[in-house]
Amino acid sequence: xxxxxxxxxIIASIVIGTLLTRFLPFMIFKSNKPTPKYIKYLGYVLPPAxxxxxxxxxxxxxTLTSLEGFLPELLAIGLIIVLHYWRRSMLLSIAGGTVxxxxxxxxxx
Amino acid sequence: MSLEDHLSTxxxxxxxxxPILAGFAFLGIAYGVYMHSLGFQPIYAILMSVLxxxxxMEFVAGSLLLGAFNPFSAFLLTLMINARHLFYGIxxxxxxxxxxxxxxxxxxxxxxxxxxxxxxxxxxxxxxxGWFMFYVTLLNQIYWVGGTTIGSLFGSMVxxxxxxxxFVMTALFVVIFLDQWMKERNHISSVIGIAASVLCLLIxxxxxxxxxxxxxxxxxxxxxxxxxTKHEVIS
Numbered sequence: 001x002x003x004x005x006x007x008x009x010i011i012a013s014i015v016i017g018t019l020l021t022r023f024l025p026f027m028i029f030k031s032n033k034p035t036p037k038y039i040k041y042l043g044y045v046l047p048p049a050x051x052x053x054x055x056x057x058x059x060x061x062x063t064l065t066s067l068e069g070f071l072p073e074l075l076a077i078g079l080i081i082v083l084h085y086w087r088r089s090m091l092l093s094i095a096g097g098t099v100x101x102x103x104x105x106x107x108x109x
Numbered sequence: 110m111s112l113e114d115h116l117s118t119x120x121x122x123x124x125x126x127x128p129i130l131a132g133f134a135f136l137g138i139a140y141g142v143y144m145h146s147l148g149f150q151p152i153y154a155i156l157m158s159v160l161x162x163x164x165x166m167e168f169v170a171g172s173l174l175l176g177a178f179n180p181f182s183a184f185l186l187t188l189m190i191n192a193r194h195l196f197y198g199i200x201x202x203x204x205x206x207x208x209x210x211x212x213x214x215x216x217x218x219x220x221x222x223x224x225x226x227x228x229x230x231x232x233x234x235x236x237x238x239g240w241f242m243f244y245v246t247l248l249n250q251i252y253w254v255g256g257t258t259i260g261s262l263f264g265s266m267v268x269x270x271x272x273x274x275x276f277v278m279t280a281l282f283v284v285i286f287l288d289q290w291m292k293e294r295n296h297i298s299s300v301i302g303i304a305a306s307v308l309c310l311l312i313x314x315x316x317x318x319x320x321x322x323x324x325x326x327x328x329x330x331x332x333x334x335x336x337x338t339k340h341e342v343i344s
Contacts, residue, residue, distance in 0.1 A: 001175075007174055010183050011161075011170065013180040014170050014173070014184070015160045017186075018191050019217070021188060021193075021194035021195055021198075022198060022219050023198075023216055024195060025195060025199045026205070026216055031207075031212075039202065040202075040203070041337075042199050043199050043203060045298045046200050046326070047200050047229075047289070047298075048289050048290075048293060049305075049326045051299070051302065052286060052300075052301075053305075053319070053322055053323070054221060054282040054286075055279070055283055055303065055306075056302075056303060057306070058282050060310060060315045072273075080280055080283050081287060085291075088291075090284050090288070091128065093280070093287075097276070097280040097283070098273075101276040105272050105273040106272050
């Protein structure tokens, strides 16, 4: 078991590491200077790719070896797509998909 | 800005954060319970939610504290798990410009969910964009710290069946992705985001796929730069 000082050092290392990942781009590209064109380009094209990465990241524990490992996710995402094309209301799509998923994992699978 | 303006900005920001309220209350409570189950006093989970404010890293922090004392490897692991923030920062360079002192907190509190909302919300001209993003970030952190606090203090008393509630975060990301898909003129970036991530997930596994996926995305988007102009990407 670590001492309190050691625990504080570990937590501080994690805090500093996290701060670095968040602040680094802003430290390199200062707001009083124009942002380089390439970085501006990345700022425009990156978000859609990052949203895709986040979707896959949030589904990373899905398994294809059994039906209950992926079917609830697949069906719930299917419903989200239908709801979103129908009403295009974020709250309705998110709430509908989540409630349906809970129903599936609690009552069906 | 007057108090009234603050209230109307807050009123505009709050509904956008409702899915996060649901997700963070649940995940925050889960994190509090998890830290409690590892034998930590409530103050640990609460402090980490205030100071780190990066969900997956906080879970890892719990197990790091129980392992061997190795601050450098904890630091490196943090850089790897949180590397995606670099992309958020690059994407928010312009949007955070001109937000004054609030900028420090906007960057400090830039978690996945705050990034997603602040990057995609269309804010009417009557609402101050800096304060809107500030309130979104602040509300999200309040939900997370609040959930963590409740979980670490009373977590063992939760009785209703919450199985599957964690899907609310997946649902949020899917909807954001879908919304982007519906308004973009071409789907190159969206497709490469999904394709690179799935490919790297299959090759490198759940623990190590993010950094290689980020590299592929970066290389690919750089290679196609000359074929894409700014107004092609945003409608």
